[in-house]
Amino acid sequence: xxxxxxxxxxxxxxxxxxxxxxxxxxxxxxxxxxxxxxxxxxxxxxxxxxxxxxxxxxxxxxxxxxxxxxxxxxxxxxxxxxxxxxxxxxxxxxxxxxxxxxxxxxxxxxxxxxxxxxx
Amino acid sequence: xxxxxxxxxxxxxxxxxxxxxxxxxxxxxxxxxxxxxxxxxxxxxxxxxxxxxxxxxxxxxxxxxxxxxxxxxxxxxxxxxxxxxxxxxxxxxxxxxxxxxxxxxxxxxxxxxxxxxxx
DNA sequence: AAGTTACTCAACCAGACGGTTGACAACTCG
DNA sequence: CGAGTTGTCAACCGTCTGGTTGAGTAACTT
Numbered sequence: 001x002x003x004x005x006x007x008x009x010x011x012x013x014x015x016x017x018x019x020x021x022x023x024x025x026x027x028x029x030x031x032x033x034x035x036x037x038x039x040x041x042x043x044x045x046x047x048x049x050x051x052x053x054x055x056x057x058x059x060x061x062x063x064x065x066x067x068x069x070x071x072x073x074x075x076x077x078x079x080x081x082x083x084x085x086x087x088x089x090x091x092x093x094x095x096x097x098x099x100x101x102x103x104x105x106x107x108x109x110x111x112x113x114x115x116x117x118x119x
Numbered sequence: 120x121x122x123x124x125x126x127x128x129x130x131x132x133x134x135x136x137x138x139x140x141x142x143x144x145x146x147x148x149x150x151x152x153x154x155x156x157x158x159x160x161x162x163x164x165x166x167x168x169x170x171x172x173x174x175x176x177x178x179x180x181x182x183x184x185x186x187x188x189x190x191x192x193x194x195x196x197x198x199x200x201x202x203x204x205x206x207x208x209x210x211x212x213x214x215x216x217x218x219x220x221x222x223x224x225x226x227x228x229x230x231x232x233x234x235x236x237x238x
Numbered sequence: 239a240a241g242t243t244a245c246t247c248a249a250c251c252a253g254a255c256g257g258t259t260g261a262c263a264a265c266t267c268g
Numbered sequence: 269c270g271a272g273t274t275g276t277c278a279a280c281c282g283t284c285t286g287g288t289t290g291a292g293t294a295a296c297t298t
Contacts, residue, residue: 007133014130015286016123019200024209026204032245047246047286052285064294065244072208075201081138084192085145089191092145135258151275164257166276170257183275184265240298247288255284263276268269 012056029067132177137168147187
């Protein structure tokens with residue numbers, strides 16, 4: 001289910017530490033130890049964070065001590081989801097604006113038919 | 120802190136029900152009851168979901184029974200974050216590809232004499 | 239082979255999360 | 269006014285999450 005994947009991706013990025021990890025990995029691959037160094041949490045905690053990112057498909061590694069690498073393709077999944085509804089919403093607002101503009105053209109004193117108005 | 124806001128937005132969208140609410144609201148505003156109808160969870164649960172979306176700034180309402188409206192601008196926040204690191208990562212991969220291609224041009228047998236380059 | 243380094247697994251804990259039910263607040267309407 | 273509708277608040281429950289520490293595993297170094 002791709003739906004589930006999207007949930008994991010969003011959940012993974014909901015944590016500031018994990019977003020920071022992604023940000024740093026976008027600049028350069030790095031090992032777990034290197035990644036953990038700047039934070040004042042334990043290495044195990046960072047290792048867990050990386051597992052979450054890995055399960056979401058945002059990150060990969062060839063072996064245990066190999067540098068962690070960002071999988072940038074996953075971003076497309078999010079971007080697509082976002083863009084779809086963003087566009088849809090914006091189009092709707094544009095239609096609303098158009099409607100309001102159209103109503104504006106009519107005389108304010110004698111506007112066109114609300115519900116209480118007999119037709 | 121805008122950082123915190125981003126966390127709330129991502130966390131809000133990590134839940135499939137909430138993503139579905141956003142999807143439906145992108146098509147049309149709707150009241151809480153209307154929104155709750157299709158799901159087989161209680162109205163209270165949906166009310167809670169809407170509160171999460173509202174706290175994340177994804178959704179707004181003028182009064183209690185007023186239709187819920189999608190705030191599409193928040194999407195920009197996410198899109199910006201994503202694009203930044205996506206681009207950065209892609210550029211890095213391109214540089215890596217270029218480097219690999221360059222290394223490929225040199226004879227494997229001969230050593231690293233790279234002087235005939237004339238671009 | 240032994241020792242060190244780098245990382246993960248396991249158990250545990252406090253707090254957040256998604257859901258429930260029940261009570262209540264607020265608006266609409268006869 | 270009183271009654272019904274609509275939505276929220278509060279308390280509770282089981283599960284997930286982010287953190288800890290301690291032990292174990294895998295891989296380099298000597």
